[in-house]
Amino acid sequence: MSDSRKPVCLVIGAGAGIGGNVALRFASEGYHAVLARRSDKAGLDRLIAQIKESGGSASGAIVDASEDGSIEDLVARTEADIGPIDTALYNLGAQIGNRALSDTPHRTFELGWRLGCFGLFRLAHVLLPTMAKRAKTGRHGTLLVTSATAAVRGNAGQHSHAAAMGGRRMLCQTLNAEFGPQGVHVAHIVVDGSVNAPDTLGKLLGDRFEAYKASKGEEGVIDPAALAQTYWNLAQQPRNCWTHEIDVRPWTDVPWWNDNPPPAINTSARKPK
Amino acid sequence: MSDSRKPVCLVIGAGAGIGGNVALRFASEGYHAVLARRSDKAGLDRLIAQIKESGGSASGAIVDASEDGSIEDLVARTEADIGPIDTALYNLGAQIGNRALSDTPHRTFELGWRLGCFGLFRLAHVLLPTMAKRAKTGRHGTLLVTSATAAVRGNAGQHSHAAAMGGRRMLCQTLNAEFGPQGVHVAHIVVDGSVNAPDTLGKLLGDRFEAYKASKGEEGVIDPAALAQTYWNLAQQPRNCWTHEIDVRPWTDVPWWNDNPPPAINTSARKPK
Amino acid sequence: MSDSRKPVCLVIGAGAGIGGNVALRFASEGYHAVLARRSDKAGLDRLIAQIKESGGSASGAIVDASEDGSIEDLVARTEADIGPIDTALYNLGAQIGNRALSDTPHRTFELGWRLGCFGLFRLAHVLLPTMAKRAKTGRHGTLLVTSATAAVRGNAGQHSHAAAMGGRRMLCQTLNAEFGPQGVHVAHIVVDGSVNAPDTLGKLLGDRFEAYKASKGEEGVIDPAALAQTYWNLAQQPRNCWTHEIDVRPWTDVPWWNDNPPPAINTSARKPK
């Protein structure tokens, strides 16, 4: 039975950075964007208003993804009341900065897992079988997962975040292995650089946010609108050409796999490895 | 000094598959496409004619990339006579099928390296410093490299190809490390699946090509036009959001990191790893 | 203040396979082995007796690692009553076989995390600062972590296990980043093959265990005594030459990164990637 309602783009973790921009981008293409975030209703309302002012369709909810049933209810309500979720973006992390192991309480490690990994599992659990069912009728959904460098290497001080992200990355592979052949596109995006996102990075750095961005130089932090374009492109890929993993970073950022600062070229006193 | 000529998209390895489609895609956006391939002038001319018929600008040359100076001359002639190369696609490999070590002569191993790795080094050598210079005036070039699963894992029988691709991938990282911060976008695309490409896969399989594609099912082989779109998207990324590595495959293909065939779910007699 | 008691090798997850054999190996070199497992006191007692009969020193406890405080108490009691833990082996996983997402309840996913990832975090939390302190006086401890292929790639049906193992691997990197420079050796062992372990693989396969081993051929499953030797070797590495990651598999097993079954050499009808 086909659904005549607008397709929905559901964003879990819709701040003014990546999440809000992805919502805006998909809404500009005819999706109804559903924006979910944990707090700051005023900020949420601003994002929704911005989308509507651009001619797009949007709504939102304050949702604590770490709460049992929250993600499940959100998906159920959206499917019932708004429309079929054709694209879902899991945009939550639990990056808390660098803490020594002794300064990482058990509850912090667990919260990192709940938001960074378990929440994605719960979203997939409640949504992917539905997407797979719709895929049989030619309607192929997409699950986009904003991830981090911590998903591919564990830096000092990142116990909770890296464990959560490493788990997330492997979970994305298992989800892809099961649902890719059922017509659901699962993509894991390694954001290997800072994003100009007031609600996450901005909050973490506070006063130092503007100075930080200035210090990164021209085009030195990821513009979330540009990243949203990459997410849109992923969702547009036809089934014969699906990306599972992709990385992004600003041109002046050193990729995670490289020495930083880079070794001096031609005048290196240290033997390169 | 600015250049008023059309920007050039140079494709080294312009068969009717990925190379030809990337040329077509870029030409459709106002580039002049330069198509270089090793043989089959008639096929080359057909591709060029197709681009012109669509309203695009194109030219080409028969070039043996393994010959000393060939890549260098091609770049020099293009820059002098046609226009500034804003995007270069290195689309050569030396996939010869699976051969036992004893059936892989030294000259085969070397040819794989010449085409798969050294040719890319030569292209970068002659082009990237020029792109870096132009970047200072705001003109940011892109080097796209079509790569393979053999770049990330060495399968049995793939001695020459995997060695060449593994070298290619590391070379792309060193090029990115040096030229990314100079404003040149280097991207390594892992094509983890078969492409509907008559001139490469078609040649390798001969009579069995159509049957093979049919056996892969609906949307079971990569449509090179779809892949060209992904390449176009990469070239459009602004500097603050550059991808270095991305993978693609058909939805029904098992990613290289997964067991193939997939283990039976729920009825596995073998302990999963 | 130096400690004249025997150094302790603590094994969390001491079944008759890897855990029991590591305990035996370290005890044979003068360690006091403390064996902890969740159930089967008779089996535990047999392992302890076997070690004592060989002239070694051993004791054990039935411990449910998923219980709050259990790991912490075990470490505290061992340090207080037995001796300094110079080597700890975290040998727990939660491999439950392959289940579709819909057949993976939330509690299963969480239990996988508790045993596979959180338990290791808790062990590190309570032990590594102590090891780091002892390192200042020249006593360098070792944390060995038995891991799985699921730590490096997520196969279909492995949602819980892969998420837990992927998190484990990243956690091992963060622990190594913080404690390596403090003189504590952290090693992550990717066991990429079946181990001849009656208490884990044997239990999973039941009646089919012997037939399975026979089907794998000569030396076709990992002998846990051989693996224990590799663990011993890791613990003996001097500080100037520490391994963080190592893989093992039987000679006839196809490494996880390769196609399995391997492509036919020389007669391949399918284009290799």
Next chain:
Amino acid sequence: MSDSRKPVCLVIGAGAGIGGNVALRFASEGYHAVLARRSDKAGLDRLIAQIKESGGSASGAIVDASEDGSIEDLVARTEADIGPIDTALYNLGAQIGNRALSDTPHRTFELGWRLGCFGLFRLAHVLLPTMAKRAKTGRHGTLLVTSATAAVRGNAGQHSHAAAMGGRRMLCQTLNAEFGPQGVHVAHIVVDGSVNAPDTLGKLLGDRFEAYKASKGEEGVIDPAALAQTYWNLAQQPRNCWTHEIDVRPWTDVPWWNDNPPPAINTSARKPK
């Protein structure tokens, strides 16, 4: 037909560092060590004398591995005149320091490939089929390959070395895929740190060598004798428990995957990735 001569450990690249120490270690266990190096006959003779003085059996040759036929002749002469090569160590690289692309001539890039990748291919070509044949009678040979961080990531300035090492790593995987199941153990060792090796690192740093080692602190550079022990351990693994890849580094070295210097813990002004 069994061979009553001493088993041979062939070291290609036998300087006073890793190569010489591996030769010494294996000779101490009853092997006849054959040491091959490109120059410095006096140094070679000193190593051979040292082994003999310890009661071991050794001989050597000055061999330019980049010359056609050199590796092949060395293997043939050894097998004919000395004994069966049970362990071969390919210990050559072509690390030349960091050079900009423009300062990396074509011949340098090619030489890196010849020594770093092609030489290994040639050694495998001439030796592995023989090892596979002997494996049928229960004699399982080992191919050890000293590799570098450049095999797993390409740093700025490392064009030649990274391309050669990346190719080497993939080649090791294809060799393992083909010969592992035939009873030949192929191991790729990622040496992710400086080795106290007078003939390679010492030569590169010249006067600064001692100061460099002092600056690395206590146990801050790899002791090649310790690394030789790890190589010995790999060669002793039984077939049911073979390692293909392993990494090593000094305890105070930051693993290649981590940010260096490490981010400040607890007082980070920069958002971690």
